[in-house]
Amino acid sequence: MRHCPTLSSILLVVLTACTCSCEHLLMEDDMEATPRTTFEYLWKKVDEQYAFFDVKQVDWKAVHDSTAPHINDKMGKEALFARLSTMLNTLDDGHVNLISSFDVSHCPSIYQRMQEGHNYNSDLITEHYLGYDYHTTGGLRYTGLHHDSILYVRYSSFSGSASVSQIAYVTQRYARAQGMIVDVRQNGGGEVQNVWNWLTMLPTHGELLYTTQIKRGRDHDDFSTPQAVHAPPNNTTYKPYAKPVVVLIDRGSFSATSFFALSLRSLSSAVLIGDTTAGGLGLPNGGQLPNGWYYRFSITRTLSPEGENFENGVPPDEVVHLDATQAALGIDNIIERACSIIYNKASL
Template structure:
């Protein structure tokens, strides 16, 4: 017997939903291409969370790709067909994984990479910049009016002491720039911990719901997600949050939570989205998969699964080798306060 087990592990109800476990057991173990295709299609049909929002005709997609599945086809060819089917969802949280390949939708290709890392680290962080993983930071714009912090992931290791040190260093600035361009996400615990240091009081930062029935529109009721302010150092002066299409998953959750605060302005490009938390399981042939099973709404009732638009749209000039126009715009805005 092979047990097909789905586990959705979310944070406590004060941040996300309570931990949930969904168990489905079937006597399934087969390498048959048709059975594996139909199993994957059905699981996605019953549990994926964005069919209606993105106007996806999943039945038509079934017919298109089922016609490409044949008895005796190679595992590699079968994987390509099934992976291509999942990529029709255009969701970076949707993957098929085998022992020889992983299907992956490149959400960050929806727009230009709105950052040149060499320029940022050489001309804004500099040799005297501070490195305290995952953060790199320094004063920018000349003088000590503006602080700049960049990090490319939420690694699950952020601490309050670490954040306190950084914010204490910039406590006398006029404003702070936080750069999450090309931040592909990571641990939600880091995201909520960091947001809590920019809050003066407890606040509902967004709402979320989880898929719970077989119909494409069967969800739980929306739940308010609240974050309490940190007991440590808090920064409530103006903040400019820099984003681009590579800002995904926890990066987008962070953007949604931060933009709900009155002193935060989002600048740059639309994020890559990825605000449906993923759940997954195992196919009868042993391959594993995951796809989004939640929806997240901001406090104005917007569902930004396909990306959160900035308050101020701004792009770099890729030809520049000594300045970043997005950072420069944020510096100018803070100095003008």
């Protein structure tokens, strides 16, 4: 077989060089980053993946038709951002945001609603309950009430650390308390993992807590098969907290805090009192727009074991509103009600 090495080498080098430049042919060109394409891309993403059109009662096609005439390729970035933010805010969802390098949109109605009821007064808590000499372990601030017969734990954000060992330490430190109050009012959420840590430290028996589904198709009601979520077993060396637990919630309790509240509804060892939470029971999904801005919105939904969708708020077992008159006297009637529940349960 005749072989010309020079020719072969040249051919191979040319062939290799040609394939090396193939990616420019094979990869699609970047999408144009005009206001029009950016708007259409965002609208379509929400249309295909947002999980709560049924709960929010939003006609998303009508939103498109009302927004589109205001979008043109000559508009500035601030104007485009404002239009897209307004479009997203029709969803009335705290998990929906548009994020650019110069601004972050948020849903104002949610923030207004979170303050409704005024069920939490931080000055009242600081001056008359938590005090100034409270203890801090991770994201937990805590003290003893009524001569240490009640353990009061203020957990203001699920982004704050609350590991199993930290929760166990806090409960051990007040081992003589008859029960524990976990105050998650105005807790805007954070890490879902911390919900699991709390549930791990409560006496559970594999109860069904909720089911969750991911938005899977283009239709607004096209979800995956419900996935059951059960109470986690305690595989740690720490004993579950067997005494009564009362959890305080309000309209400022959002996202992971609503997951926490929904989970506790299935557990007999905990009582929810206060006001309905702000909801936020979908996991927010992030993405990017053709012009580089980021967005996020919920693409999962969470249903109670009975099939109820509490996206707009998890109701408490017992509704208790902060009494302004008593608050003026330095009394948080929600905490006092929680104390009486604990005393009653402990005496049984």
